[in-house]
Amino acid sequence: MxxxxxxxxxxxxxxxxxxxxxxxxxxxxxxxxxxxxxxxxxxxxxxxxxxxxxxxxxxxxxxxxxxxxxxxxxxxxxxxxxxxxxxxxxxxxxxxxxxxxxxxxxxxxxxxxxxxxxxxxxxxxxxxxxHDDRGLLDPKGHRAILDLYADAGPAQAEVRRAWRAMGAARKALDAAQAALEAVRAEEEFLRHAVDELDKLGPVEGEEAELDARRRTMQAAEKIRDDIGQASSALGYDGAEGAMANALRWLDGAAEKAEGRLDAPIGALTRAMAELDEAARGVADCLEALEFNPADLDDTEERLFAIRGLARKHQVMPDELAGLAADLSERLAALDAGEARIGGLRADLKAAEAGYDAAAEALSALRREAAGRLDVAVAGELAPLKMERAVFHTAVSEGPAGPEGRDMVAFTVATNPGAPAGALNKIAxxxxxxxxxxxxxxxxxxxxxxxxxxxxxxxxxxxxxxxxxxxxxxxxxxxxxxxxxxxxxxxxxxxxxxxxxxxxxxxxxxxxxxxxxxxxxxxxxxxxxxxxxxxxxTSEARAxxxxxxxx
Missing domain, CATH: 3.40.50.300 (P-loop containing nucleotide triphosphate hydrolases)
Known part of the structure; x- marks a missing residue:
């Protein structure tokens, strides 16, 4: 107030x-x-x-x-x-x-x-x-006025909820269709790339492992001959045999040398033990460097394949496994796209049906309230000496929206049989x-x-x-x-x-x-x-x- x-x-x-x-x-x-x-x-x-x-x-x-x-x-x-x-x-x-x-x-x-x-x-x-253009004379506000008269708040809320749900369903369908079209444009590339990556089957960390193995095998080829010659020089036909002969000869002469050969014989015995350890180490190395030449070829072939595919897709070799998973997912989305879009179309259809039902319920409420309002206004017009005038709340279909799909206009006809029109145009x-x-x-x-x-x-x-x-x-x-x-x-x-x-x-x-x-x-x-x-005048005062x- x-x-x-x-x-x-x-x-x-x-x-x-x-x-x-x-x-x-x-x-x-x-x-x-x-x-x-x-x-x-x-x-x-x-x-x-x-x-x-x-x-x-x-x-x-x-x-x-x-x-x-x-x-x-x-x-x-x-x-x-x-x-x-x-x-x-x-x-x-x-x-x-x-x-x-x-x-x-x-x-x-x-x-x-x-x-x-x-x-x-x-x-x-x-x-x-x-001259009120803010209230009852403004046709833009007639629907809101009728809704207040009809106490249409709950029905309006349901229409707004259904409108939002329909919009969300349409947005999801549009996004899925756009994504599917984008994937379809690269379908040939995806199928070829996924097939190529599946055949190679790259594993994260594999490139570094293959590179180390390849270097080891390449180095083995260069040093194996020298180590082999060293192994022969240390063996029985080499130092081991010579030292064994020397020790045998000294053992035969030791009894007559009155102890003068004891120290040399001990040193030679110790040297024989060290020589044996060295020979075993060299033999172990030769065994470790033993490989099939085809293994080097296989290792190099897979290493070069991994690196070549990484260059082709412009990623690091260790990223190939992740790329393969991503491309496989995109291909799977393509294959499942139609089925998903079918489901989204069904969701949109259900949302549209929900909106239609809510909008129709609101329209029915408005039409019923419009009839009651017309009767109520007619009852008020008679005491105002306008009993022959006709007030009509016109509810017609308009574009769908969050407030329903009705257009509402208050129209009047001042005399029976006269055409009805807007309040501010006719009266x-x-x-x-x-x-x-x-x-x-x-x-x-x-x-x-x-x-x-x-x-x-x-x-x-x-x-x-x-x-x-x-x-x-x-x-x-x-x-x-x-x-x-x-x-x-x-x-x-x-x-x-x-x-x-x-x-x-x-x-x-x-x-x-x-x-x-x-x-x-x-x-x-x-x-x-x-x-x-x-x-x-006195008459006026009276x-x-x-x-x-x-």
Whole structure:
């Protein structure tokens, strides 16, 4: 609920402080007195886009402060939380406009953007009038209005979920098809490469092992002859045989040498043992260097094959095994691609069927609610002296989307047999006002009362009993909530629970606007003025008293 509005230096308002109340608040005054300036100022602090120049002539800046009362659970709480702003049951909006055009806004003393103010305004205030392009006259919002009337939240959530699932299924299928096409383009290469790698069967670390073995065999060829000759020189036909003969000859002479050969014989015996160890070592080496020449050829052939394939695929030899596994997987994906795509197509078909079912359920809910809304509006039009007019909520098929596949438009026919058309195209000013009021009454009954409702001269073009019916509908709307009405109708003004008169005065060469709350006696004078014009007659006063007592 809007509790207070403070305006400083805006257009022709120097300073103004208003305290609004629950129920029906009416603002009256002569044309040009400044009633629209109040709405412009309120729209400014709410972040609405309006007049470019609002600062009063001669002032450095204009300022508007609006104070709202937020009951528990009000939609504004979630906007404040999302924006990281402090929240309480009191909400104070403040916005300043400098004379050079800069605009700055605050919410509970925290600086905010115009976008945050606009998002808050959507929960705080509803403006309705003949030139309202933000509410009921905007066809783009008719579907959302019908959904609120139908309480379609759960059905909408199911449609959005089904739409997301369908999008995910389509994305998965498209990705799989694109991947399959990419693999198909290299199918011939894959089959040849996988066959070639499978035949070779490279193993990680194998290239280094083959290279070491090849070097060993190549070295063996070069040194084996020398080692063989050394083995022969150490053998019986060489050093071993000579030393054995020498030892045998010395043993035969030792008895007659009186001990002089004992040391040489011991040294020679030890030398024979060392010679035997050396000969065994050389023989072991020869045995280790023994290989089949074909082994060298086989080793070199496999080593060169591994290195050649690595160069062909531009990888390191040790990476061939991993490459083989990767290419095999890609080939397997190609072979299994059609089967997988078939499964993904089935998933998409199931997701589409799920969306169709959810969308059709939402459409059925909308069609049923449209019928109820048409009946409800027709019931409201009769007291507004439009019983021959026809209101119709047209639900037609449109492009599919996350909100379903329905287009919704509120259409009217002002006379039986006349073609139906859009609200703002068919109805005259007075008819349009009554259509909007009837529709708002029905929607408010279904949706409950949340935001402050403002009606800007919605009673224009009507009078007498029709104006009284309009006023009574506005009063009904205000019960349990708050309605602000800018009106020229005395019948509507008389039904207000709270009444302000807007007037202007001239001080020097400056025109200023002021707004005064009216007591009971003052209300009688104002309504009499609305009835009779500049000269208030006794008959007008009597009629005003009758309206106030009605």
């Amino acid at each position: 809007l509790r207070a509005l403070e305006i400083r230096d805006m257009l022709i308002i120097e300073r103004l402080e208003l305290e609004f109340q629950p129920g029906l608040n009416v603002l009256t005054g002569e044309t040009g007195a400044g009633k629209s300036i109040l709405l412009d100022s309120l729209g400014f602090v709410l972040g609405w886009r309006g007049r470019a120049e609002l600062v009063r002539s001669g002032a450095e800046q204009g300022e508007v402060i609006a104070e709202f009362e937020l009951p528990e659970g009000h939609a504004a709480w979630s906007v404040l939380e999302e924006a990281g702003l402090p929240a309480s049951d009191e909400l104070i909006l403040r916005r300043v406009n400098t004379k050079d055009g800069r605009k700055t806004g605050w919410v509970n003393d925290r600086r905010v953007s115009g976008e945050v103010l606009r998002r808050l305004s959507e929960t705080l205030v509803e403006l309705h009038g003949q 005259s000013g007075g008819e349009l006002s009554r259509f909007l009021l009837a529709l708002k009454v029905c929607l408010t009954e279904a949706q409950g009362r949340g935001a402050t409702m403002i009606f800007d001269e919605i009673d224009r073009g009507v009078g007498g009993a029709t104006a009284d019916a309009v006023g009574r509908r506005l009063k009904a709307l205000s019960e349990g909530g708050q309605v602000l009405v800018v009106t020229h109708s005395p019948q509507v003004a008389a039904l207000g629970g709270h009444h302000w008169r807007v007037s202007k005065r001239v001080e020097g060469e400056m025109t200023l606007s002021e707004v005064l709350p009216l007591a009971v006696g003052d209300r009688e004078d104002e309504i009499a003025r609305m009835l009779s014009g500049d000269v208030v 009629a005003a008293r009758a309206l106030l007592k009605a």
